[in-house]
Amino acid sequence: MPELPEVETIRRDLDPELRGRSIERVRVYHDDLILGGMNRRTFSGRIRDRRILGVRRRAKYLLFDLAPDLIVRVQLRMSGRFWLGSRRPDPQEFRHPGIDLRLDDGRTLFYDDTRRLGGFDVLEPETWAAAESRIGPEPLPRAFTWRVLADRLEGARAPIKNALLDQRRLAGVGNIYASEALYRSGIDPRRAAGSLSESELRRLHREVRAVLREALRSAGTTFQNYRAVNGRSGSFQTRLHVYARDGSPCPRCGRPVTRIIQAGRSTFFCETCQS
DNA sequence: CTTGTACCCTGACCGC
DNA sequence: TGCGGTCAGGGTACAA
Numbered sequence: 418m419p420e421l422p423e424v425e426t427i428r429r430d431l432d433p434e435l436r437g438r439s440i441e442r443v444r445v446y447h448d449d450l451i452l453g454g455m456n457r458r459t460f461s462g463r464i465r466d467r468r469i470l471g472v473r474r475r476a477k478y479l480l481f482d483l484a485p486d487l488i489v490r491v492q493l494r495m496s497g498r499f500w501l502g503s504r505r506p507d508p509q510e511f512r513h514p515g516i517d518l519r520l521d522d523g524r525t526l527f528y529d530d531t532r533r534l535g536g537f538d539v540l541e542p543e544t545w546a547a548a549e550s551r552i553g554p555e556p557l558p559r560a561f562t563w564r565v566l567a568d569r570l571e572g573a574r575a576p577i578k579n580a581l582l583d584q585r586r587l588a589g590v591g592n593i594y595a596s597e598a599l600y601r602s603g604i605d606p607r608r609a610a611g612s613l614s615e616s617e618l619r620r621l622h623r624e625v626r627a628v629l630r631e632a633l634r635s636a637g638t639t640f641q642n643y644r645a646v647n648g649r650s651g652s653f654q655t656r657l658h659v660y661a662r663d664g665s666p667c668p669r670c671g672r673p674v675t676r677i678i679q680a681g682r683s684t685f686f687c688e689t690c691q692s
Numbered sequence: 693c694t695t696g697t698a699c700c701c702t703g704a705c706c707g708c
Numbered sequence: 709t710g711c712g713g714t715c716a717g718g719g720t721a722c723a724a
Contacts (some may be wrong), residue, residue, distance in 0.1 A: 420717050449700085456722090477718075494718045496702080513702085532701045534718065575695060584719080591717045637719080641704085643717060681697065 419493050421556070421589030421629055423637035423651065424477050427499060430646035434471040434524065435481070439468045442519040450515045450528075452492065463539045464489060464532040470592045476552050476588035480545070488528075488540045491528075497535035499646045500527040510648060531642065553587040556625055563622035569617070579680045580610035582626070590625060593638055593660045598625040598657045604676035605691045606677075607690045631656065659685040662668055 419427070443461035445451060451460045470482040481489040491497070496517070500506040503524050506661065516528040516537060530536070533614040540548070553569055554561050570577070580586055581595040590598070599606045601624040605615055613621065632638060637651030644650060657670050663676035667687040677684050688689075 423717065477696090492719075494700095495716065530701095531703070531718090534700060534702095573694085579695080582718090593717050638717070641716065682718095 419497075419643050420477060420575050420591035420594055420632050421474075421630075422594075422635075422653070423634035423645070424479060424589075425474050425633055426491065426636045426645045426651065427493075428472050428474040428479055430649070431479070431501070431526075433498065434646075435469045436526075437468065439466065439521040440464050441521050442464070442485075442517075442518040443576060446514045447533055449533055450466065450530060452535075452538040453492075453538040455538065460539060463487065471479050475549060475555070476584050477591070482558065486542055488545045489544060490538050490545065492535045492537075494530075494532070494535035496531040496533075496642050497643055498529045498642070500529065500648070501525075501646055506648070508654070519630075528602055551585055553585055555588050556590065556629060561622075561626070563619045566625075567598075567615075567618045570610040570613065575610055577604060577608050577610040577621075578606035578681055579685050582680065582682070587625075589599070589629065592630065592682050593594045593640075593657070594628050596660050597628045597658060600691060601628060601688055603691055604633070606686050608678065634666065658686065661685065 426659065428660045442690065443465055445457035448457055451457055464483060467483040470484055473480040473482065479491040483489060487624045495656055498509060503526055506527060511527065512530040513529050513531045517529040518526040520526065527672055527685065553564055571581050578595050578599060582592065598621060601618065602620040604613065604621060632653040633651035636645055636649065637643060638653040640654055641649040659674050661687055664673050667674055667690055670687065670689045671688060672689045674685055675688050
């Protein structure tokens with residue numbers, strides 16, 4: 418479920434706690450949580466007794482750098498969650514144990530995943546570099562100018578909403594912030610991505626960054642499942658303009674928000690304010 | 693190459 | 709209360 422702001426919130430929670438710790442013991446509850454077909458024994462063997470150098474994020478992936486030179490990639494997908502503590506969390510909250518990583522300070526990092534769409538894999542640096550090169554630019558650094566966005570969308574005939582979700586074009590935007598950024602930019606989500614004018618691209622660039630930054634400041638959007646580490650909720654759901662608000666009045670013009678399906682996912686927008 | 697669709701999985705919710 | 713249908717912050721394989 419998490420998009421860039423949610424994954425980055427989790428990264429900020431985890432990094433100072435995990436940095437420098439060693440993984441003493443690994444427990445895997447379901448083979449399908451090890452992505453890429455590695456079996457659980459091999460996975461455990463690769464990462465046991467290694468020290469965590471730090472936790473990074475790229476797009477919606479969390480990357481645990483292990484000494485001396487190995488990467489654990491975590492994909493939360495729709496329902497992955499973390500808990501860090503010396504005891505297993507309340508089973509009311511964490512009903513679907515997925516992977517436990519016991520650390521050398523007596524605590525355990527518990528990964529829980531209701532739908533089991535997420536999971537972990539272990540990558541050599543070269544393998545990660547190859548995968549990483551296929552991901553679009555991060556939207557928050559200064560290097561991401563409106564011209565970079567224009568480049569990534571140039572010639573695309575797909576609807577702009579779909580293009581924003583395509584991680585090869587742009588990293589980190591998901592279903593919530595795609596709808597929100599297009600609403601704030603006044604752009605119809607059905608427009609061909611390559612047909613946006615310069616002023617539309619400038620507005621979209623500004624609003625994508627603004628909505629992601631504001632959501633990050635609110636520790637993300639807790640709609641249903643998403644929690645930061647140890648059950649902490651985000652608060653950006655109170656600041657959404659259109660997402661999941663179909664039928665409610667558009668905050669700008671008062672006409673009802675419309676819901677359509679694009680690429681199999683819901684899109685929310687205002688037919689009056691977005692053209 | 694680009695684009696769209698089906699699928700992975702469980703749970704919550706809605707109408708009958 | 710039960711049951712079926714729909715939907716859920718994602719990514720990927722595969723078809724067209």
